[in-house]
Amino acid sequence: MKRVHVDHAEGRSKSLAPDGPAPEREAQPRGARIRGNRPVDHAEAAERFLAASDHVSFHDKRLWDLREKRDRESHGIAEWEELRGLASGIKEHALTRLDDYLELFEKNAAANGIVVHWARDGAEHNRIITDILRAHQATLLVKSKSMLTEECGLRPHLEELGIAVIETDLGERIQQLDNEDPSHVVVPAVHKLRSDVAEVFARTLGTDPDNDDPAYLTEQQRRSNRPLILDAKVGLTGANFLVAETGAIVVCTNEGNADLCASVPSVHIVSAGIEKIIPRAEDLGVFVRLLSRSALGSPITQYTSHFRGPRAGGEMHVVLVDNGRTARLGMAEFWTSLKCIRCGACMNTCPVYRRSGGLSYGATYAGPIGLIIDPTYNRHKYSLLPFASTLNGSCTAVCPVKINIHEQILSWRRVMAENHEPKLRKRLSMQGAAALLSRPAAYRAAVDAGNAVLPHIPRFVLYNPVNAWGKGRDVPVVPGQSFHAWYKANRK
Numbered sequence: 163m164k165r166v167h168v169d170h171a172e173g174r175s176k177s178l179a180p181d182g183p184a185p186e187r188e189a190q191p192r193g194a195r196i197r198g199n200r201p202v203d204h205a206e207a208a209e210r211f212l213a214a215s216d217h218v219s220f221h222d223k224r225l226w227d228l229r230e231k232r233d234r235e236s237h238g239i240a241e242w243e244e245l246r247g248l249a250s251g252i253k254e255h256a257l258t259r260l261d262d263y264l265e266l267f268e269k270n271a272a273a274n275g276i277v278v279h280w281a282r283d284g285a286e287h288n289r290i291i292t293d294i295l296r297a298h299q300a301t302l303l304v305k306s307k308s309m310l311t312e313e314c315g316l317r318p319h320l321e322e323l324g325i326a327v328i329e330t331d332l333g334e335r336i337q338q339l340d341n342e343d344p345s346h347v348v349v350p351a352v353h354k355l356r357s358d359v360a361e362v363f364a365r366t367l368g369t370d371p372d373n374d375d376p377a378y379l380t381e382q383q384r385r386s387n388r389p390l391i392l393d394a395k396v397g398l399t400g401a402n403f404l405v406a407e408t409g410a411i412v413v414c415t416n417e418g419n420a421d422l423c424a425s426v427p428s429v430h431i432v433s434a435g436i437e438k439i440i441p442r443a444e445d446l447g448v449f450v451r452l453l454s455r456s457a458l459g460s461p462i463t464q465y466t467s468h469f470r471g472p473r474a475g476g477e478m479h480v481v482l483v484d485n486g487r488t489a490r491l492g493m494a495e496f497w498t499s500l501k502c503i504r505c506g507a508c509m510n511t512c513p514v515y516r517r518s519g520g521l522s523y524g525a526t527y528a529g530p531i532g533l534i535i536d537p538t539y540n541r542h543k544y545s546l547l548p549f550a551s552t553l554n555g556s557c558t559a560v561c562p563v564k565i566n567i568h569e570q571i572l573s574w575r576r577v578m579a580e581n582h583e584p585k586l587r588k589r590l591s592m593q594g595a596a597a598l599l600s601r602p603a604a605y606r607a608a609v610d611a612g613n614a615v616l617p618h619i620p621r622f623v624l625y626n627p628v629n630a631w632g633k634g635r636d637v638p639v640v641p642g643q644s645f646h647a648w649y650k651a652n653r654k
């Protein structure tokens with residue numbers, strides 16, 4: 163089949179596939195198996211992801227590359243830590259006066275000609291949007307990326323009613339066409355290889371299955387989506403920030419698709435969680451400097467667009483959504499998770515996330531932020547997620563709004579243990595560990611005994627299907643002397 167190359171402003175693209183017969187393609191691992199309200203088994207899905215070596219290696223490298231870029235950008239700003247402190251302070255201030263700022267936003271947005279709606283939960287959010295679409299006899303909604311609409315299940319809701327939904331963000335569109343959820347809050351299809359995307363587009367858009375050149379694939383997506391955007395009566399975007407003092411909405415994207423969704427159709431709907439509020443326009447200077455650097459390691463998003471009212475002759479609606487946020491605000495240990503600006507930095511740095519893929523969490527939010535948010539939606543279903551962490555604290559160290567993520571993960575483990583959520587085997591082993599670790603003499607005796615016995619234990623005892631610990635690890639070589647014995651011998 164002939165390979166098509168696309169001319170771009172940056173120069174002619176090259177097909178990245180080698181000439182000659184294509185190598186055997188590794189199947190893309192799929193996400194967690196959802197079984198009603200049963201606890202999502204992250205470990206099981208992670209094991210399948212880990213078995214796909216090409217995918218796991220690409221995923222790990224791609225996200226670590228974002229982490230390194232983030233480090234370079236943040237180190238280039240002398241006042242980085244000061245910015246983090248300011249961002250955290252502004253968010254905490256706004257969250258502790260949420261009712262005042264939301265009402266101020268409503269008043270100013272209404273004065274700008276925006277219709278403000280309030281939604282208690284996902285069902286109400288979906289109903290409000292359906293009503294707006296019906297009022298305009300719209301059978302198509304074009305939208306940009308919004309984790310909130312994922313959270314509310316907007317797309318399946320509208321599709322059930324016969325209203326087509328088109329994702330215009332490239333990664334989201336790939337995921338929509340492959341009937342998968344986004345696996346990352348910023349790069350939704352990051353778990354896919356180029357060859358996976360070529361396969362999805364060939365299957366759904368009729369493109370050349372042998373051409374996995376990113377420029378070619380992007381152009382094909384653009385050609386298929388652009389006429390739909392031009393046709394749509396209603397477009398939807400998310401919101402990165404709601405500015406209380408001006409009633410404006412700020413949307414940060416890199417593809418310009420949100421601007422098309424907001425500006426081409428005559429009706430613009432904004433879906434926004436109530437925690438997106440910030441008091442003043444000048445606060446944006448803090449967040450805009452942090453957001454893109456933390457997310458992608460780039461100084462700024464390509465488009466940072468301010469929407470202050472409907473276009474001439476059009477309509478603009480903002481749906482302010484609670485969906486569990488005020489309940490979370492009342493949780494003493496977990497309310498600061500509402501400061502999250504969805505940059506994804508905690509995901510990029512997390513060794514568990516990088517090696518298990520976002521879909522293995524089986525929830526709207528994956529990675530460290532998911533571990534502390536998801537259980538607020540369903541404590542039982544997401545009861546195992548807080549254990550998918552090494553608690554190394556790297557997530558907390560990179561978070562631009564200083565959420566104590568790893569401490570909240572630990573708190574969730576305590577909550578789950580109190581609710582008897584972990585499996586019996588885990589509960590018993592944790593009780594045993596607690597008994598041992600709280601008795602220094604018994605602990606030291608166990609270490610000495612373990613060191614003496616370990617080298618002589620047959621391999622099958624440590625590495626077998628029952629022992630999950632041994633599946634991905636080797637027991638280190640036992641040193642001749644424990645640290646405690648060395649310390650006793652060498653220090654007074």
Ligand code: SF4
Pocket residue numbers: 456501502503504505506507508509531557560561562563564565567
């Ligand atoms: S918790 Fe922090 S690092 Fe993670 S996505 Fe939210 S703002 Fe970014």
